[in-house]
Ligand SMILES: *[C@@H]1O[C@H](CO)[C@@H](O)[C@H](O)[C@H]1NC(C)=O
């Protein structure tokens with residue numbers, strides 16, 4: 001089921017070469033749940049969700065949330081803009097992982113249509129080192145764009161994703177508020 005949805009919405013090949021076999025469960029405190037491409041609003045996804053998957057509690061995992069449709073799906077010249085990266089997660093307790101990039105909610109600009117927001121979970125073979133830029137904060141957009149999930153996975157020897165999910169979202173009136181959180185100057 002996950003594989004078909006990832007193919008139908010072209011997450012394969014736009015983000016990944018291989019679809020995850022399992023669905024990651026992603027629940028927001030607004031009461032919505034991510035469901036293989038179904039549309040949600042920026043308002044509904046403003047806070048970090050609870051993400052769980054079928055995990056071995058002895059193993060470490062890495063979670064990525066990425067938007068391949070920046071600034072638009074038709075002209076994705078900044079593909080991808082990553083919204084969240086947590087590595088070294090023991091089992092599926094994301095709160096115990098190392099945050100490489102703090103969660104930033106969906107902020108699709110006005111009149112750019114639907115963007116896809118893709119959650120990808122990898123099983124790590126060992127511990128991942130701190131990233132080049134340290135922990136990216138949620139008050140800056142720096143080093144978020146032109147990310148490639150597939151390359152990140154290859155560089156870190158993560159293999160194929162083991163679980164995933166995605167939603168789509170377009171502009172709503174929460175987006176200007178989200179942009180106000182980017183107070184950090186370059
Ligand atoms: C930004 O991240 C900090 C933790 O580093 C958190 O306390 C804060 O609520 C976050 N702000 C937003 C707008 O998400």
Ligand SMILES: *[C@@H]1O[C@H](CO)[C@@H](O)[C@H](O)[C@H]1NC(C)=O
Pocket residue numbers: 137138139183184185
């Ligand atoms: C951004 O957030 C970090 C901590 O999360 C803080 O140290 C820094 O001062 C903030 N920058 C601005 C410009 O608000």
